Amino acid sequence: MTIDRRSLLRTSGVAAAGALGAAALSSTARAAGFTAPAHGPHSTGSGPTDGVTRTLLQEHPSPAEGWETVQTLVQIPRHKESGRHSHPGVEVGYIVRGDVLMKFDDRPSIRLRTGDPFFIPSGTIHNAVNVGKVTTMMLSTYVVDEDESLVTTY
Structure with missing residues:
Protein backbone atom coordinates (compact mmCIF):
# COMPACT_ATOMS: atom_id res chain seq x y z
CA MET A 1 0.00 0.00 0.00
CA THR A 2 1.41 3.41 -0.95
CA ILE A 3 0.46 6.54 0.97
CA ASP A 4 1.52 10.02 -0.10
CA ARG A 5 3.03 11.32 3.18
CA ARG A 6 2.93 14.96 2.02
CA SER A 7 -0.81 14.72 1.44
CA LEU A 8 -1.19 13.07 4.81
CA LEU A 9 0.46 16.02 6.58
CA ARG A 10 -1.39 18.64 4.52
CA THR A 11 -4.74 17.16 5.48
CA SER A 12 -3.91 16.49 9.15
CA GLY A 13 -4.03 12.75 8.58
CA VAL A 14 -7.62 12.68 7.32
CA ALA A 15 -6.65 11.57 3.81
CA ALA A 16 -5.10 8.41 5.20
CA ALA A 17 -8.03 7.44 7.40
CA GLY A 18 -9.19 4.72 5.08
CA ALA A 19 -5.70 3.56 4.16
CA LEU A 20 -4.34 3.23 7.69
CA GLY A 21 -6.58 0.87 9.58
CA ALA A 22 -6.10 -0.62 13.02
CA ALA A 23 -4.48 -3.67 11.39
CA ALA A 24 -1.64 -1.43 10.18
CA LEU A 25 -0.64 -0.62 13.74
CA SER A 26 2.08 -2.69 15.35
CA SER A 27 1.52 -4.30 18.73
CA THR A 28 3.95 -1.72 20.17
CA ALA A 29 1.93 1.18 18.78
CA ARG A 30 -1.40 -0.34 19.83
CA ALA A 31 -0.08 -0.92 23.35
CA ALA A 32 0.95 2.74 23.50
CA GLY A 33 -2.55 3.96 22.64
CA PHE A 34 -1.80 5.03 19.07
CA THR A 35 -4.73 5.03 16.67
CA PRO A 48 -6.80 17.44 30.13
CA THR A 49 -5.83 14.88 27.44
CA ASP A 50 -9.25 14.68 25.75
CA GLY A 51 -9.14 14.89 21.98
CA VAL A 52 -5.39 14.20 21.76
CA THR A 53 -4.66 11.89 18.82
CA ARG A 54 -1.50 9.99 18.00
CA THR A 55 -1.42 8.69 14.45
CA LEU A 56 1.17 6.11 13.43
CA LEU A 57 2.72 7.20 10.13
CA GLN A 58 5.43 4.58 9.77
CA GLU A 59 7.42 2.01 11.69
CA HIS A 60 10.66 0.30 10.62
CA PRO A 61 13.45 -1.78 12.11
CA SER A 62 16.41 0.42 13.02
CA PRO A 63 19.87 -0.32 11.60
CA ALA A 64 20.87 -1.05 15.22
CA GLU A 65 19.75 -4.53 16.26
CA GLY A 66 17.02 -4.53 18.90
CA TRP A 67 15.79 -1.03 18.09
CA GLU A 68 12.98 0.32 15.92
CA THR A 69 12.14 3.67 14.37
CA VAL A 70 8.56 4.90 14.79
CA GLN A 71 7.11 8.11 13.33
CA THR A 72 3.84 9.66 14.49
CA LEU A 73 1.67 12.72 14.01
CA VAL A 74 0.45 14.00 17.37
CA GLN A 75 -2.46 16.45 17.49
CA ILE A 76 -3.29 18.32 20.69
CA PRO A 77 -6.45 20.49 20.78
CA ARG A 78 -6.41 23.99 22.33
CA HIS A 79 -6.00 23.98 26.11
CA LYS A 80 -5.21 20.24 26.18
CA GLU A 81 -2.00 18.30 26.86
CA SER A 82 -0.30 15.04 25.98
CA GLY A 83 -0.05 13.96 29.62
CA ARG A 84 3.17 13.16 31.49
CA HIS A 85 5.02 10.32 29.78
CA SER A 86 8.41 9.01 28.66
CA HIS A 87 9.84 6.83 25.88
CA PRO A 88 12.44 4.00 25.96
CA GLY A 89 14.60 5.87 23.46
CA VAL A 90 15.00 9.32 21.95
CA GLU A 91 12.24 11.48 20.47
CA VAL A 92 13.14 13.86 17.65
CA GLY A 93 10.29 16.18 16.79
CA TYR A 94 9.07 19.14 14.77
CA ILE A 95 6.13 21.49 15.45
CA VAL A 96 4.13 21.44 12.22
CA ARG A 97 1.52 23.86 13.56
CA GLY A 98 0.73 25.55 16.86
CA ASP A 99 2.36 26.53 20.14
CA VAL A 100 3.44 24.11 22.86
CA LEU A 101 4.88 24.48 26.32
CA PHE A 119 14.79 16.62 21.02
CA ILE A 120 13.83 14.61 24.10
CA PRO A 121 16.41 12.21 25.58
CA SER A 122 15.56 8.61 26.41
CA GLY A 123 13.54 8.16 29.60
CA THR A 124 12.86 11.89 30.09
CA ILE A 125 9.42 12.53 31.58
CA HIS A 126 7.68 15.29 29.63
CA ASN A 127 4.25 16.77 28.87
CA ALA A 128 3.33 18.83 25.79
CA VAL A 129 0.74 21.49 26.68
CA ASN A 130 -1.03 23.34 23.86
CA VAL A 131 -0.78 27.03 24.78
CA GLY A 132 -1.78 28.33 21.35
CA LYS A 133 -4.98 29.22 19.51
CA VAL A 134 -5.17 26.21 17.15
CA THR A 135 -4.86 22.45 17.38
CA THR A 136 -1.14 21.75 17.64
CA MET A 137 0.38 19.24 15.21
CA MET A 138 3.72 17.65 16.09
CA LEU A 139 5.70 15.24 13.93
CA SER A 140 7.59 12.92 16.29
CA THR A 141 10.14 10.28 15.38
CA TYR A 142 11.30 7.81 18.02
CA VAL A 143 14.26 5.44 18.01
CA VAL A 144 13.28 3.02 20.74
CA ASP A 145 14.01 -0.39 22.25
CA GLU A 146 11.76 -2.77 20.29
CA ASP A 147 11.08 -4.89 23.40
CA GLU A 148 9.59 -2.04 25.45
CA SER A 149 6.32 -0.14 25.25
CA LEU A 150 6.66 3.02 23.16
CA VAL A 151 5.07 5.18 25.87
CA THR A 152 5.09 4.95 29.66
CA THR A 153 2.51 7.25 31.29
CA TYR A 154 2.76 8.79 34.76
Missing part, protein backbone atom coordinates in the same frame (compact mmCIF):
# COMPACT_ATOMS: atom_id res chain seq x y z
CA ALA A 36 -5.32 5.33 12.98
CA PRO A 37 -7.02 8.65 12.11
CA ALA A 38 -10.42 7.01 11.59
CA HIS A 39 -10.48 5.93 15.21
CA GLY A 40 -10.70 9.47 16.61
CA PRO A 41 -9.63 10.78 20.01
CA HIS A 42 -7.08 9.09 22.22
CA SER A 43 -9.28 9.50 25.30
CA THR A 44 -12.84 10.31 26.25
CA GLY A 45 -14.50 12.40 28.96
CA SER A 46 -13.50 15.87 30.10
CA GLY A 47 -9.87 15.47 31.18
CA MET A 102 7.03 21.36 26.74
CA LYS A 103 7.22 20.65 30.46
CA PHE A 104 9.89 18.40 31.96
CA ASP A 105 10.25 16.85 35.40
CA ASP A 106 14.03 17.37 35.49
CA ARG A 107 14.68 20.65 33.65
CA PRO A 108 13.02 23.99 32.79
CA SER A 109 10.07 24.04 30.38
CA ILE A 110 10.59 25.25 26.81
CA ARG A 111 8.20 27.11 24.51
CA LEU A 112 7.95 25.66 21.01
CA ARG A 113 6.23 27.33 18.05
CA THR A 114 5.41 26.39 14.47
CA GLY A 115 8.63 25.41 12.71
CA ASP A 116 10.60 24.59 15.86
CA PRO A 117 12.44 21.28 16.18
CA PHE A 118 12.86 19.51 19.51
Whole structure:
Protein backbone atom coordinates (compact mmCIF):
# COMPACT_ATOMS: atom_id res chain seq x y z
CA MET A 1 0.00 0.00 0.00
CA THR A 2 1.41 3.41 -0.95
CA ILE A 3 0.46 6.54 0.97
CA ASP A 4 1.52 10.02 -0.10
CA ARG A 5 3.03 11.32 3.18
CA ARG A 6 2.93 14.96 2.02
CA SER A 7 -0.81 14.72 1.44
CA LEU A 8 -1.19 13.07 4.81
CA LEU A 9 0.46 16.02 6.58
CA ARG A 10 -1.39 18.64 4.52
CA THR A 11 -4.74 17.16 5.48
CA SER A 12 -3.91 16.49 9.15
CA GLY A 13 -4.03 12.75 8.58
CA VAL A 14 -7.62 12.68 7.32
CA ALA A 15 -6.65 11.57 3.81
CA ALA A 16 -5.10 8.41 5.20
CA ALA A 17 -8.03 7.44 7.40
CA GLY A 18 -9.19 4.72 5.08
CA ALA A 19 -5.70 3.56 4.16
CA LEU A 20 -4.34 3.23 7.69
CA GLY A 21 -6.58 0.87 9.58
CA ALA A 22 -6.10 -0.62 13.02
CA ALA A 23 -4.48 -3.67 11.39
CA ALA A 24 -1.64 -1.43 10.18
CA LEU A 25 -0.64 -0.62 13.74
CA SER A 26 2.08 -2.69 15.35
CA SER A 27 1.52 -4.30 18.73
CA THR A 28 3.95 -1.72 20.17
CA ALA A 29 1.93 1.18 18.78
CA ARG A 30 -1.40 -0.34 19.83
CA ALA A 31 -0.08 -0.92 23.35
CA ALA A 32 0.95 2.74 23.50
CA GLY A 33 -2.55 3.96 22.64
CA PHE A 34 -1.80 5.03 19.07
CA THR A 35 -4.73 5.03 16.67
CA ALA A 36 -5.32 5.33 12.98
CA PRO A 37 -7.02 8.65 12.11
CA ALA A 38 -10.42 7.01 11.59
CA HIS A 39 -10.48 5.93 15.21
CA GLY A 40 -10.70 9.47 16.61
CA PRO A 41 -9.63 10.78 20.01
CA HIS A 42 -7.08 9.09 22.22
CA SER A 43 -9.28 9.50 25.30
CA THR A 44 -12.84 10.31 26.25
CA GLY A 45 -14.50 12.40 28.96
CA SER A 46 -13.50 15.87 30.10
CA GLY A 47 -9.87 15.47 31.18
CA PRO A 48 -6.80 17.44 30.13
CA THR A 49 -5.83 14.88 27.44
CA ASP A 50 -9.25 14.68 25.75
CA GLY A 51 -9.14 14.89 21.98
CA VAL A 52 -5.39 14.20 21.76
CA THR A 53 -4.66 11.89 18.82
CA ARG A 54 -1.50 9.99 18.00
CA THR A 55 -1.42 8.69 14.45
CA LEU A 56 1.17 6.11 13.43
CA LEU A 57 2.72 7.20 10.13
CA GLN A 58 5.43 4.58 9.77
CA GLU A 59 7.42 2.01 11.69
CA HIS A 60 10.66 0.30 10.62
CA PRO A 61 13.45 -1.78 12.11
CA SER A 62 16.41 0.42 13.02
CA PRO A 63 19.87 -0.32 11.60
CA ALA A 64 20.87 -1.05 15.22
CA GLU A 65 19.75 -4.53 16.26
CA GLY A 66 17.02 -4.53 18.90
CA TRP A 67 15.79 -1.03 18.09
CA GLU A 68 12.98 0.32 15.92
CA THR A 69 12.14 3.67 14.37
CA VAL A 70 8.56 4.90 14.79
CA GLN A 71 7.11 8.11 13.33
CA THR A 72 3.84 9.66 14.49
CA LEU A 73 1.67 12.72 14.01
CA VAL A 74 0.45 14.00 17.37
CA GLN A 75 -2.46 16.45 17.49
CA ILE A 76 -3.29 18.32 20.69
CA PRO A 77 -6.45 20.49 20.78
CA ARG A 78 -6.41 23.99 22.33
CA HIS A 79 -6.00 23.98 26.11
CA LYS A 80 -5.21 20.24 26.18
CA GLU A 81 -2.00 18.30 26.86
CA SER A 82 -0.30 15.04 25.98
CA GLY A 83 -0.05 13.96 29.62
CA ARG A 84 3.17 13.16 31.49
CA HIS A 85 5.02 10.32 29.78
CA SER A 86 8.41 9.01 28.66
CA HIS A 87 9.84 6.83 25.88
CA PRO A 88 12.44 4.00 25.96
CA GLY A 89 14.60 5.87 23.46
CA VAL A 90 15.00 9.32 21.95
CA GLU A 91 12.24 11.48 20.47
CA VAL A 92 13.14 13.86 17.65
CA GLY A 93 10.29 16.18 16.79
CA TYR A 94 9.07 19.14 14.77
CA ILE A 95 6.13 21.49 15.45
CA VAL A 96 4.13 21.44 12.22
CA ARG A 97 1.52 23.86 13.56
CA GLY A 98 0.73 25.55 16.86
CA ASP A 99 2.36 26.53 20.14
CA VAL A 100 3.44 24.11 22.86
CA LEU A 101 4.88 24.48 26.32
CA MET A 102 7.03 21.36 26.74
CA LYS A 103 7.22 20.65 30.46
CA PHE A 104 9.89 18.40 31.96
CA ASP A 105 10.25 16.85 35.40
CA ASP A 106 14.03 17.37 35.49
CA ARG A 107 14.68 20.65 33.65
CA PRO A 108 13.02 23.99 32.79
CA SER A 109 10.07 24.04 30.38
CA ILE A 110 10.59 25.25 26.81
CA ARG A 111 8.20 27.11 24.51
CA LEU A 112 7.95 25.66 21.01
CA ARG A 113 6.23 27.33 18.05
CA THR A 114 5.41 26.39 14.47
CA GLY A 115 8.63 25.41 12.71
CA ASP A 116 10.60 24.59 15.86
CA PRO A 117 12.44 21.28 16.18
CA PHE A 118 12.86 19.51 19.51
CA PHE A 119 14.79 16.62 21.02
CA ILE A 120 13.83 14.61 24.10
CA PRO A 121 16.41 12.21 25.58
CA SER A 122 15.56 8.61 26.41
CA GLY A 123 13.54 8.16 29.60
CA THR A 124 12.86 11.89 30.09
CA ILE A 125 9.42 12.53 31.58
CA HIS A 126 7.68 15.29 29.63
CA ASN A 127 4.25 16.77 28.87
CA ALA A 128 3.33 18.83 25.79
CA VAL A 129 0.74 21.49 26.68
CA ASN A 130 -1.03 23.34 23.86
CA VAL A 131 -0.78 27.03 24.78
CA GLY A 132 -1.78 28.33 21.35
CA LYS A 133 -4.98 29.22 19.51
CA VAL A 134 -5.17 26.21 17.15
CA THR A 135 -4.86 22.45 17.38
CA THR A 136 -1.14 21.75 17.64
CA MET A 137 0.38 19.24 15.21
CA MET A 138 3.72 17.65 16.09
CA LEU A 139 5.70 15.24 13.93
CA SER A 140 7.59 12.92 16.29
CA THR A 141 10.14 10.28 15.38
CA TYR A 142 11.30 7.81 18.02
CA VAL A 143 14.26 5.44 18.01
CA VAL A 144 13.28 3.02 20.74
CA ASP A 145 14.01 -0.39 22.25
CA GLU A 146 11.76 -2.77 20.29
CA ASP A 147 11.08 -4.89 23.40
CA GLU A 148 9.59 -2.04 25.45
CA SER A 149 6.32 -0.14 25.25
CA LEU A 150 6.66 3.02 23.16
CA VAL A 151 5.07 5.18 25.87
CA THR A 152 5.09 4.95 29.66
CA THR A 153 2.51 7.25 31.29
CA TYR A 154 2.76 8.79 34.76
